[in-house]
Amino acid sequence: xxxxxxxxxxxxxxxxxxxxxxxxxxxxxxxxxxxxxxxxxxxxxxxxxxxxxxxxxxxxxxxxxxxxxxxxxxxxxxxxxxxxxxxxxxxxxxxxxxxxxxxxxxxxxxxxxxxxxxxxxxxxxxxxxxxxxxxxxxxxxxxxxxxxxxxxxxxxxxxxxxxxxxxxxxxxxxxxxxxxxxxxxxxxxxxxxxxxxxxxxxxxxxxxxxxxxxxxxxxxxxxxxxxxxxxxxxxxxxxxxxxxxxxxxxxxxxxxxxxxxxxxxxxxxxxxxxxxxxxxxxxxxxxxxxxxxxxxxxxx
Numbered sequence: 001x002x003x004x005x006x007x008x009x010x011x012x013x014x015x016x017x018x019x020x021x022x023x024x025x026x027x028x029x030x031x032x033x034x035x036x037x038x039x040x041x042x043x044x045x046x047x048x049x050x051x052x053x054x055x056x057x058x059x060x061x062x063x064x065x066x067x068x069x070x071x072x073x074x075x076x077x078x079x080x081x082x083x084x085x086x087x088x089x090x091x092x093x094x095x096x097x098x099x100x101x102x103x104x105x106x107x108x109x110x111x112x113x114x115x116x117x118x119x120x121x122x123x124x125x126x127x128x129x130x131x132x133x134x135x136x137x138x139x140x141x142x143x144x145x146x147x148x149x150x151x152x153x154x155x156x157x158x159x160x161x162x163x164x165x166x167x168x169x170x171x172x173x174x175x176x177x178x179x180x181x182x183x184x185x186x187x188x189x190x191x192x193x194x195x196x197x198x199x200x201x202x203x204x205x206x207x208x209x210x211x212x213x214x215x216x217x218x219x220x221x222x223x224x225x226x227x228x229x230x231x232x233x234x235x236x237x238x239x240x241x242x243x244x245x246x247x248x249x250x251x252x253x254x255x256x257x258x259x260x261x262x263x264x265x266x267x268x269x270x271x272x273x274x275x276x277x278x279x280x281x282x283x284x285x286x287x288x289x290x291x292x293x294x295x296x297x298x299x300x
Contacts, residue, residue: 014066021073039104045072113278117271128163134172141177141243149213168226180234181207196263233297243290
């Protein structure tokens with residue numbers, strides 16, 4: 001095979017090698033992207049989970065970053081699976097004879113179990129990956145749930161709806177919570193927000209449209225006779241932040257929290273991702289707040 005002659009060719013080859021390496025690690029060792037990133041950290045190849053997610057998902061990432069990530073993941077595959085990558089044939093070799101595993105430890109960190117998405121709302125594919133291993137329930141608490149409702153129609157079924165249906169087929173319950181458009185808290189909240197963001201003045205009217213869309217989705221999913229429940233509720237509190245929780249009562253629980261910063265588009269507010277296993281105290285604080293917030297919510 002000829003050597004790549006352009007930057008785009010080099011990027012494509014590096015991404016291909018990384019993707020194949022991750023597929024192997026995921027299939028053979030059940031590694032998640034978070035585990036691979038932690039092992040890369042131990043190899044002094046420090047990148048965020050979001051960056052690795054973008055690489056695997058085919059999103060733009062610079063050539064220098066791709067180069068160091070490729071070097072790191074190929075080393076992980078060699079040491080932990082005994083397989084070498086053949087750049088000429090763009091494939092991994094068979095496991096080496098008499099190979100002995102030499103695992104790379106995940107880098108220990110005082111921030112382990114916390115991931116900070118500083119650039120705001122996560123992508124749809126990151127979100128579907130976040131909920132993919134749910135066993136019991138998924139709870140999303142937003143302000144209007146506008147994007148949540150639109151994902152069912154604006155995205156292809158493969159991109160979003162199919163993931164929801166698959167979870168419901170497995171018996172996972174999915175609940176969405178948005179503010180009651182008729183409550184005093186909603187009126188006060190949006191009147192205050194529109195002082196800094198005039199576009200917020202139409203938010204209550206938008207909520208009624210969202211409720212209609214979600215009712216339609218709920219009926220459609222109910223008619224499919226799936227094992228899990230898809231339910232939408234309204235709450236009557238002043239909104240403080242977004243919650244996105246998976247299996248909160250299980251040991252494998254995890255969640256995302258995004259504060260609603262005044263005068264800042266909600267899509268640009270930073271997102272904090274916390275897992276229960278490594279950050280039990282912080283997780284419990286957010287989980288307790290979530291439970292108090294949705295208490296008394298009314299099903300639509």
